[in-house]
Amino acid sequence: MQHVFTIALTALVASASLALPQPAFAESHDHDHTQEHDHSHAHGRDDIYNGYFDDDQIEARALTDWEGDWQSVYPYLRDGTLAPVMRHKAEHGDKTAEEYRAYYETGYATDVDRILIDAGRVTFFRDGAPVQGRYEDDGHEVLTYEAGNRGVRYVFEKTGGDAEAPEFIQFSDHRIAPAASDHYHLYWGDDRAALLDEVTNWPTYYPSSLDGAEIVDEMLAH
Template identity: 50%
Template sequence: MKSFFTRYIGALIAISVLGACQSGEIVKDTSNKVEENQSQSSIENDINEPNEIVAIAGLADHYHTGDTIELTAELEEDLEYDHWHWYTLAPNQDPENDDAWEVVPNNETKTFSGTATEDGEQIQARLFDNDHKIVAKSVPQIITIDDHHGSDYVSKRIYEGFFYFDEVGERELSDFAGDWQSVYPYLLNGELDEVMEVKAQNNDKKSKEDFIKQYQIAYETDVNRVVISDDSFTFYYDDGREVSAKYKSEGYEILERDAGNRQVRHVYKKSDDTKDMPTYMIFSDHNINTAPAHHFHLYFGEDRDALLAERTHFPTYYPSKLDGAGIVRDMLAH
């Protein structure tokens, strides 16, 4: 009897263990199935919503109307495809509305070439597989067009120095606010040679080398960076010094030029006792009334009359965010 009871209990234990093992295997199999389904779902989502793993190289800070736009699509991951299309979206359109994007003809490689025509236009590169399904795309990039002084008759007339006295006005220092870099180093390292070449082509008396020598005098400065706020200047010198002072407007002067046109220079005088900063800062940027500056010539020193009379030395500054190519593009547009 005892032997029978022992065998009975042993059988029950074996059945329980076997059942537990079988149950565990079923749970494990179900888990693997779920993982496989999730993985498949992830793959399908990647196909339906391509990863934005395409970077756009070559985009300028801004363009001028009619400039050539040259861009390159660069993959951040290795893919075996090379079938590209470029798309543009009109200004103020929703980039999430795929129907609003228009394919750009004759641009089916990773390089794009086009013309700047509309400020705020967006552009996107898309990579397709052999079944013409999108496998990667770029984040939409915005094309910024800034013609600075305008393209209408009045703007051109003023830019060339032909204006009426009642068109001139005092300007706040905030018109020049920003972080600016000297173009002198770019002249010295040869990056502005293209600009000098164009000047020579448009001049019967001076060569490219003549212009380089002329602008070595004009641009020379040891102030490599200028930061301007609503009421102050900070100079950054080549030797590492950094000096700030406050300034206030002292109006403007209208100067007559030998060619018969005029120039307006806006004058600011130091309003605190900071040492090692010039008493006067005088701007010329081709604007004659309130408008944000895009570059400027800066005359600074102690003698206001001498600075107003200066014609050959005018350190010139462009936004610090521009590289050499960006500065060249801006200079050639004027």
């Protein structure tokens, strides 16, 4: 059964580490979410990406949308690879490049550097050590942000696997209908409802096949 409801988010202070299972991750990150928006026209792809859509546009999605081998972008932030992205944000935003870096330091922080998703199984790697769970669809939730835009979390519940694997995982990738994901923010933990309140830490994953420069190009394209 799908669970769809609207939640007004408030900022929380989040823990960045994953000692599976632990409270997981969330987002309130900067993707031009405060931009002026004209509600008089139909919501297209860019509107949806920025969080403006109608309820009847939302569709169920399967875990296969996120299948693949994924890497955390957090190491690239820490080693300076993402510096061009921070400078670009500073040119178009309301923070300095260093302020954006600090913001994303909190947002991207995680010690899970790789995630492998295949055939309903999700494997989390921390320092090369795997923890795996099997997951099934548990509906989706619609979140309303302070800026007035919205996001959809796609929720999956553990049905088997390692005891250390989290009971719930929630995906956000700026999509609201079936499509293969090109990157995503992941939240995980044992309390389904609590994950929806987490707004400061949103570990972000891109395909492991991309190198740092290619991830920079992908981010600048958005």
